[in-house]
Amino acid sequence: MIKKILGVGAVLMSLVSCHMGHENDYIILRGKVLNPQADDLKLMSLVYSNSKYIPINEDGTFVDTLQVEADNVMLYYGSKLTYMYLQAGDNVELNFDVNNYDETVNFSGTGAAYNNYLLEKQKVSKDILKGVGNVYLLPENEFKKKQQDIVLASFKLLETTQGLPSEYIDKERRNIRYSYLSRLNEFEGSHAYYSKTKDFKVSEGFLKELEELNYNNAEDYFFSSNYGRLVGNYCTEHARKLSDSIEIDQDVAYLKAVNTLSNQTIKNILCYKSAKYGITYTSDLEGYYAEYLKGSTDEVNNKEIEESYLALKTVAKGQPSPKFEGYENIDGTTTSLDDLKGKYVYIDVWATWCGPCKAEIPYLKEVEKQYHDKNIEFVSISVDTPNNRDKWKAMVEEKELGGIQLLADNAFDSKFVQHYLIKGIPRFILLDPQGNIVTANAPRPSNEKLVALFDELKL
Numbered sequence: 475m476i477k478k479i480l481g482v483g484a485v486l487m488s489l490v491s492c493h494m495g496h497e498n499d500y501i502i503l504r505g506k507v508l509n510p511q512a513d514d515l516k517l518m519s520l521v522y523s524n525s526k527y528i529p530i531n532e533d534g535t536f537v538d539t540l541q542v543e544a545d546n547v548m549l550y551y552g553s554k555l556t557y558m559y560l561q562a563g564d565n566v567e568l569n570f571d572v573n574n575y576d577e578t579v580n581f582s583g584t585g586a587a588y589n590n591y592l593l594e595k596q597k598v599s600k601d602i603l604k605g606v607g608n609v610y611l612l613p614e615n616e617f618k619k620k621q622q623d624i625v626l627a628s629f630k631l632l633e634t635t636q637g638l639p640s641e642y643i644d645k646e647r648r649n650i651r652y653s654y655l656s657r658l659n660e661f662e663g664s665h666a667y668y669s670k671t672k673d674f675k676v677s678e679g680f681l682k683e684l685e686e687l688n689y690n691n692a693e694d695y696f697f698s699s700n701y702g703r704l705v706g707n708y709c710t711e712h713a714r715k716l717s718d719s720i721e722i723d724q725d726v727a728y729l730k731a732v733n734t735l736s737n738q739t740i741k742n743i744l745c746y747k748s749a750k751y752g753i754t755y756t757s758d759l760e761g762y763y764a765e766y767l768k769g770s771t772d773e774v775n776n777k778e779i780e781e782s783y784l785a786l787k788t789v790a791k792g793q794p795s796p797k798f799e800g801y802e803n804i805d806g807t808t809t810s811l812d813d814l815k816g817k818y819v820y821i822d823v824w825a826t827w828c829g830p831c832k833a834e835i836p837y838l839k840e841v842e843k844q845y846h847d848k849n850i851e852f853v854s855i856s857v858d859t860p861n862n863r864d865k866w867k868a869m870v871e872e873k874e875l876g877g878i879q880l881l882a883d884n885a886f887d888s889k890f891v892q893h894y895l896i897k898g899i900p901r902f903i904l905l906d907p908q909g910n911i912v913t914a915n916a917p918r919p920s921n922e923k924l925v926a927l928f929d930e931l932k933l
Contacts, residue, residue, distance in 0.1 A: 475813045494726065498563045503528070504537040505568035508578070509550065516550040517558075520699035522747065527580045546699060548747075551575075559588040559595065559642075585636035594635070598627045610664035614676055617661055625654045652700035655684055659707055690737035705740065725756050729765040738771055749779045754895045757915045759786055785895050789914045795905050796893035799857065802863075804870050804879040809853075811909065814878075818850040818933060820916065821903040822871040823896055825857050826869045831900040835873055837919035842876045844925075848933045849907070852877030857899065 507515075507530055514527040515536060523633040528538045542560045549556045549568075554575050560566075564585025572576040581589040602623050603609055605921050609620060628650045657858070658681060666674040694701045712731035717724045725748070732744045747754060749766045756762040763783045770776055789796065799810040811819070824831035824839060842852045854877055858866045863881060870879045894903065894914055902916040904927070910930070917924040 488929065499543065500539055500541045501560050501562060501564040501566060502537065502539055503560075503566050503568065505535070505566075505570075507534040507536070509573045510534045510569040511572055517911045518548045518550070520546045520548060521696055521702065521743070531913050544696070546697065554579075556589075557592045559585075559592060561585060561588070587635065588642065591631070591635045591638060594631055595628055598631055602627060608668055610661065610668050614665070614680055616660065617665075618658065618680070621654050621657050625650055628653075629728070633660050645694070648694055649698040649700060652694070652698050652704060655687065656700040656703050656707075659684060659704060677746075690735055692737050692739040692741065695737075695740050695743070705735075706744070708743065709735075722761070723756065723758050725752050726758055726761050726765055729762065729769060733765065733769040741769045742772040742775065744770065746775040749782075751897050753779060753782050753786065754897050755901075755915055757913060758828060759783070759790060782895060786914070789894050789910055789911055791913060793911050795903075795909055795911050796890055797909075798855070798880075798882070798888070798890040801880040801883060804867060809878060809880055814851050814853070815909050816907050818907060818912070818931065819903075819905040820850060820852050821905070822852070822854040822919075823891065823894075823899050823901040823903070824854060825899060826865050827858070828899050832873075834900055834919050835875065838874060839874075841919045841924065845928065845933060848928075850928075850933055853880060854878070855882050855890070857882050857885045857888065857891060 507541065510530055512530070514529050516525055516527055517540075518525045528536050530536045540560060542562055544561045545559075547558050547560060549558050551570075551572070553931060554570075554572075556568075556579060558566075565583045566581055566585040566589065567583040568581055568589075569578070572579070579593065581593075602620060606620065609617060612620065629647065632638070632646055632650070642731070661680075662674065662676045665676075666672050675924075685778075687708075689705050691701070695705060698850050709728060709731040712734065713724060713727040716722065716725040716730055720727075722730075728748060729745060732748070733742055734742075735741050745766055749770075750760075753759070753762060753766070763779070766779060770779075787793075795811065797811045799808070799812075800808040822831075822834070824834075826832075840854070845852075854875060856866045856879070858881065866881055869875075882891060883889075886892075894901070900918065902918055903914055904912040904916040906912050913927075917927060
């Protein structure tokens with residue numbers, strides 16, 4: 475069974491595919507931060523993106539025990555990022571001076587060889603790209619040449635680094651190759667974005683090296699985040715083609731694409747990572763859940779997703795909407811959902827700190843203007859915490875937000891928010907005049923499908 479929770483002092487990750495015969499099934503991570511400016515370190519798994527925090531003592535020291543078989547992680551200290559490899563049986567010491575991080579960060583103890591190698595590998599890449607600026611603005615032939623130079627320099631470093639087991643070297647050689655392929659794979663989109671040439675396409679043959687890639691290697695999926703990105707990109711692209719050809723929602727198409735893989739371990743992970751939050755956003759709950767069940771055989775994961783599915787069925791189309799009562803209005807009065815019966819209600823769940831929410835504001839204002847004399851109310855419910863009440867009021871006034879502006883009674887823990895199983899914002903909900911759910915995942919104001927839906931309802 476694969477552990478998915480980074481618990482304090484307890485669990486990081488246990489990978490059934492990487493048993494290397496170590497006496498201990500945990501590692502010790504200790505060290506000291508000179509001139510500390512934050513209270514903790516953050517570890518993030520490159521497989522699941524789950525995190526844990528390691529507290530730093532007043533004198534800058536820290537120590538934690540991590541249950542792990544083997545995992546690559548990102549270690550953050552504020553904006554500083556260090557890649558690490560963790561393996562059962564290691565006793566790793568990490569030290570650095572915040573005021574001179576790049577020159578002082580170093581590892582010692584059992585397991586130091588992997589991590590000092592990773593530090594040097596980062597430096598190799600930086601040296602090759604020094605003075606280049608934005609590498610994605612290079613012409614494709616120059617970009618590929620730089621990436622090939624990084625591969626050769628990384629291979630040389632790997633072969634000359636002392637203390638690395640042959641098994642690690644074999645997997646790391648493949649990881650270097652996957653890193654190269656991943657950079658090539660992202661070049662087209664990145665170059666189009668940064669060069670502001672949205673129609674840019676790489677030349678024929680630029681991605682030829684990707685054609686023979688095997689997307690069903692579980693060992694490499696666990697070891698190499700670069701390989702994981704390639705698998706994810708493959709599924710996303712396959713899903714796009716499926717969605718276009720058989721006209722199904724993109725999220726359902728993604729699960730169908732995942733289910734074309736043959737490796738069950740990878741399928742379990744990708745299905746879970748998609749469904750953990752994706753099931754709360756899907757507009758096709760039954761189709762999404764059915765496709766998830768086709769792909770996942772992990773009983774623990776399936777139980778969690780089933781609970782979400784059953785909860786979401788209570789807010790499916792046609793069901794009476796959960797209610798809110800006495801939410802604070804921007805003018806100091808209160809509003810309850812029952813006050814709005816007799817009209818369609820388009821609800822925007824947002825917060826002042828949410829960038830994507832704020833990006834929808836101009837579109838929402840335009841839709842409100844277009845339908846201001848129709849049988850519909852536009853309601854924005856902020857999930858800002860009570861201590862940010864003044865910030866909420868200020869933004870409503872500054873942005874001249876229209877419609878009914880409400881503050882939820884308990885931020886994300888508000889019963890209305892919890893009943894809709896809202897795990898991310900912005901979230902849009904549409905109710906009919908009787909207070910029943912038209913859709914718990916309505917199109918965003920920026921999506922032309924919203925006006926099409928309103929037209930369908932003859933608003």
